[in-house]
Amino acid sequence: MAIYPLRKLPELPIAGLGSQWLEKLEAELEADGDRALLCRRTLCELAYPEFVDNWDTAIKDAKLPLATRLALSALDPRNVTLEPEYYAECDDSRFQRVKPLLWLWYSFDRTVAGGQNVELGVRLRRVLARYIFKRCGENFKAFQNVEFSFGYNLEAGDNVVVHRNVLLDDRGGISLGNNVSISDFANIYSHTHSIVDQRDVTDALTRLDDGVRITYHATVLAGVHVHEQAMVGAMAVATKDVRPYHVYVGIPAKSVRVKPNAPFGQDNVTTVKPR
Numbered sequence: 001m002a003i004y005p006l007r008k009l010p011e012l013p014i015a016g017l018g019s020q021w022l023e024k025l026e027a028e029l030e031a032d033g034d035r036a037l038l039c040r041r042t043l044c045e046l047a048y049p050e051f052v053d054n055w056d057t058a059i060k061d062a063k064l065p066l067a068t069r070l071a072l073s074a075l076d077p078r079n080v081t082l083e084p085e086y087y088a089e090c091d092d093s094r095f096q097r098v099k100p101l102l103w104l105w106y107s108f109d110r111t112v113a114g115g116q117n118v119e120l121g122v123r124l125r126r127v128l129a130r131y132i133f134k135r136c137g138e139n140f141k142a143f144q145n146v147e148f149s150f151g152y153n154l155e156a157g158d159n160v161v162v163h164r165n166v167l168l169d170d171r172g173g174i175s176l177g178n179n180v181s182i183s184d185f186a187n188i189y190s191h192t193h194s195i196v197d198q199r200d201v202t203d204a205l206t207r208l209d210d211g212v213r214i215t216y217h218a219t220v221l222a223g224v225h226v227h228e229q230a231m232v233g234a235m236a237v238a239t240k241d242v243r244p245y246h247v248y249v250g251i252p253a254k255s256v257r258v259k260p261n262a263p264f265g266q267d268n269v270t271t272v273k274p275r
């Protein structure tokens with residue numbers, strides 16, 4: 001293995017545009033106006049600029065194709081439903097505050113300016129996260145296609161990194177410590193269903209402590225506490241608490257080793273029997 005720090009890229013030819021756009025958006029969020037309108041206008045400017053000034057009349061314009069009117073109407077979060085709204089324990093007063101920002105987050109990822117555009121996408125999500133999460137520390141970094149349940153039930157410490165296509169189901173709450181990394185296609189759950197009656201739901205806080213790494217395609221089930229500096233290997237399913245500095249793999253995930261940098265007294269071996 002080799003140490004490969006991330007490269008610094010040269011400045012983009014029109015880097016200023018993205019910064020100006022984000023500054024404007026941030027100022028509008030701080031002014032605390034109508035978030036649904038902010039979401040609608042921002043998406044309209046990105047995807048259908050010719051309709052920005054006449055959105056209200058365009059959605060009623062019988063001369064426009066129905067599909068066009070539908071696409072325009074969906075720019076406004078009040079015209080779409082998100083799955084968590086159907087959950088009985090959804091706190092409407094909190095969810096309706098964050099819904100426009102979640103819709104902006106998800107929809108931006110489907111635009112040309114968004115999607116795989118790392119520079120702008122990471123910066124936009126960093127701005128939005130501060131207004132969606134219960135708490136968001138410094139340097140939050142999320143790549144494309146990350147999904148939440150409520151969003152408002154999630155706490156993130158400093159330097160948290162969430163890679164592409166991750167599901168953060170914060171229905172029962174998710175707490176992420178500092179320097180947590182969640183790799184591509186991982187799933188972190190905080191709710192579960194009775195095996196007898198699917199409507200019988202248990203919400204349980206799921207905790208990933210400082211320095212935890214959840215690697216590719218791994219799943220952490222509701223209520224699991226992954227202790228500091230632990231690692232959950234690719235494709236693993238963590239069904240029970242994960243001990244600090246341990247590396248857990250498999251289904252159900254078991255410890256296969258202790259990290260060599262574990263502090264004295266943690267476990268004085270580097271390879272442990274799975275349990």
Ligand SMILES: CC(C)(COP(=O)(O)OP(=O)(O)OC[C@H]1O[C@@H](n2cnc3c(N)ncnc32)[C@H](O)[C@@H]1OP(=O)(O)O)[C@@H](O)C(=O)NCCC(=O)NCCS
Nearest residue numbers: 181183213215216231232233234235236247249250256257
């Ligand atoms: C968890 C992981 C880091 C373990 O690496 P490691 O400490 O070098 O462990 P080893 O490769 O020595 O494996 C120890 C044992 O666990 C098994 N194992 C390792 N990873 C496994 C996995 N994801 N699922 C099932 N078994 C696994 C190995 O086959 C080996 O079993 P054996 O002793 O019967 O031969 C690695 O396998 C992994 O999943 N990496 C994911 C990729 C990654 O690094 N992601 C980080 C992105 S941010």
